[in-house]
Amino acid sequence: MRLLYIASEMAPLAKVGGLADVMGALPLEMHRRGHDVRVYLPAYGRIDAARFPLVREPGLGEIDVLLGAQRVRVTIALAALPGTGLRVHLVQCPGLYDRPSVYSNDADEHLRFLALSYAALEACRQSDFVPDVVHCHDWPTALVPMILKTAYARDPVLGRASSLLTIHNLRYQGIFPASIVAQTGLAGAVDRFHQDQLREGRLNFLLHGILYADGITTVSPTYSFEIQGPDHGAGLDGLLRSRSSTVVGILNGVDYGEWSPERDPIIPFRYGPDDLSGKELNKEWLLGKLGLPYVAGVPLLGVVSRLVGQKGLDLLAEVAPGLLSRLGFQLVVLGSGESRLEELFAQLQHAFPRQVCFYRGFSNELAHGIEAGADVFVMPSRYEPCGLNQLYSLRYGTVPIVHRTGGLADTVRLWDPRTGEGTGFPFEQHDAAGITWGIEAALAVYRNRPAWRRLMLNGMTQDFSWSKQATLYELLYSRQSQR
Numbered sequence: 001m002r003l004l005y006i007a008s009e010m011a012p013l014a015k016v017g018g019l020a021d022v023m024g025a026l027p028l029e030m031h032r033r034g035h036d037v038r039v040y041l042p043a044y045g046r047i048d049a050a051r052f053p054l055v056r057e058p059g060l061g062e063i064d065v066l067l068g069a070q071r072v073r074v075t076i077a078l079a080a081l082p083g084t085g086l087r088v089h090l091v092q093c094p095g096l097y098d099r100p101s102v103y104s105n106d107a108d109e110h111l112r113f114l115a116l117s118y119a120a121l122e123a124c125r126q127s128d129f130v131p132d133v134v135h136c137h138d139w140p141t142a143l144v145p146m147i148l149k150t151a152y153a154r155d156p157v158l159g160r161a162s163s164l165l166t167i168h169n170l171r172y173q174g175i176f177p178a179s180i181v182a183q184t185g186l187a188g189a190v191d192r193f194h195q196d197q198l199r200e201g202r203l204n205f206l207l208h209g210i211l212y213a214d215g216i217t218t219v220s221p222t223y224s225f226e227i228q229g230p231d232h233g234a235g236l237d238g239l240l241r242s243r244s245s246t247v248v249g250i251l252n253g254v255d256y257g258e259w260s261p262e263r264d265p266i267i268p269f270r271y272g273p274d275d276l277s278g279k280e281l282n283k284e285w286l287l288g289k290l291g292l293p294y295v296a297g298v299p300l301l302g303v304v305s306r307l308v309g310q311k312g313l314d315l316l317a318e319v320a321p322g323l324l325s326r327l328g329f330q331l332v333v334l335g336s337g338e339s340r341l342e343e344l345f346a347q348l349q350h351a352f353p354r355q356v357c358f359y360r361g362f363s364n365e366l367a368h369g370i371e372a373g374a375d376v377f378v379m380p381s382r383y384e385p386c387g388l389n390q391l392y393s394l395r396y397g398t399v400p401i402v403h404r405t406g407g408l409a410d411t412v413r414l415w416d417p418r419t420g421e422g423t424g425f426p427f428e429q430h431d432a433a434g435i436t437w438g439i440e441a442a443l444a445v446y447r448n449r450p451a452w453r454r455l456m457l458n459g460m461t462q463d464f465s466w467s468k469q470a471t472l473y474e475l476l477y478s479r480q481s482q483r
């Protein structure tokens with residue numbers, strides 16, 4: 001099949017969260033399977049040009065994207081992903097993409113991702129790449145299905161392409177004032193927009209993706225049900241219910257090439273299910289690096305996260321002082337985001353300088369170090385479409401404590417001391433009692449070394465590889481392309 005991916009993030013070129021991990025793995029897996037794959041991503045100014053040299057795509061001139069009165073001129077460059085044989089198509093337009101971060105709050109945010117969407121489609125058209133399926137991701141590329149069904153409906157190259165929208169997070173919808181309709185390139189098809197929304201003065205990108213995509217997926221089965229109800233529907237549950245037969249939950253996979261303690265080049269001591277000894281050495285190394293004392297037998301809890309309301313870490317900060325005093329564990333938190341959350345963890349470190357380290361920022365090295373060195377991973381998300389860090393934690397023998405929601409519910413099974421089965425500690429209620437139960441239950445098992453070892457091994461031998469999950473996408477692509 002010919003598969004076209006358009007997205008705002010892709011590891012290792014540009015990463016904010018898990019969308020980048022998915023984009024760094026799924027297209028590659030399809031390429032390995034022999035499909036003809038193209039990926040389009042903005043050429044963000046922050047992409048490391050020394051690591052990923054760009055070459056202008058041969059045979060393709062400048063592309064003019066007309067967005068109302070605005071003419072956006074882009075060029076397409078290719079960046080090789082070393083060792084993969086896949087080249088990523090980067091949409092160059094410094095005026096739009098040379099910003100300090102992938103996403104901005106700038107007034108032209110909609111133009112940045114509309115330009116990406118049109119440039120990708122135009123570049124395919126001009127180079128005669130006839131996609132069977134166009135796979136777009138989250139709000140930034142959610143207008144693509146509507147663009148295909150209006151502007152390109154009769155196009156010989158793109159007219160027959162089927163569109164698939166993956167919702168990685170329903171809360172980020174890309175909502176702009178209705179006045180930007182004139183800049184969507186679809187002003188001639190104003191009647192095709194959601195009219196009530198326009199009357200209310202809004203244009204919601206994700207909503208139009210849900211309306212127009214031929215297929216819709218979310219990143220775990222449980223989340224695909226949750227978003228069709230009012231609690232997690234973020235105002236779009238009615239619309240999702242109306243397209244219920246099209247909404248499919250496919251769990252994300254893990255790139256075990258990058259996230260495996262047996263071959264992780266980033267961590268100092270490699271280990272695996274057959275020999276766990278390296279894990280304790282990584283812990284000692286990690287604590288040293290963080291400036292915390294290492295004391296054998298004291299459990300280390302880890303967090304790697306964007307610090308936003310979704311992740312529920314305010315709950316951890318709330319119960320931590322009492323539990324740190326009473327249970328004596330150590331805690332490392334890596335993340336950045338909302339200042340109120342950063343402040344909570346900075347205060348916690350200040351109050352417990354020998355037990356807590358808060359590392360504010362983004363560090364892939366430290367993320368790997370925490371997966372390898374911590375004993376327990378804490379993920380108390382209020383909602384979680386899939387979640388990747390609990391999957392990495394399972395592989396690294398870092399037992400997850402999670403709120404039982406979305407992808408966390410689908411991937412972490414409760415430890416049962418009677419049968420010796422289960423992989424972690426999902427707690428039911430998102431409140432202080434819930435997370436306290438999770439932490440106490442985990443630490444009680446931690447003191448029972450044979451049981452803990454069994455629990456670690458249960459997690460380490462789970463298989464959440466992309467090779468399994470990609471087969472589900474492949475089936476979907478092939479079903480869609482035969483419509």
Ligand code: ADP
Nearest residue numbers: 017018305306335361362363364367387388389
């Ligand atoms: P989300 O996409 O909602 O942030 P996921 O669990 O799906 O959550 O994916 C998060 C990804 O981002 C993981 O690969 C995680 O390791 C990474 N990550 C998050 N915060 C940081 C950070 N501060 N430093 C390094 N990596 C981070």
Ligand code: GLC
Nearest residue numbers: 018019168219384385386387
């Ligand atoms: C989103 C979700 C996360 C998911 C990731 C990749 O950022 O918050 O749960 O794992 O996308 O699909």
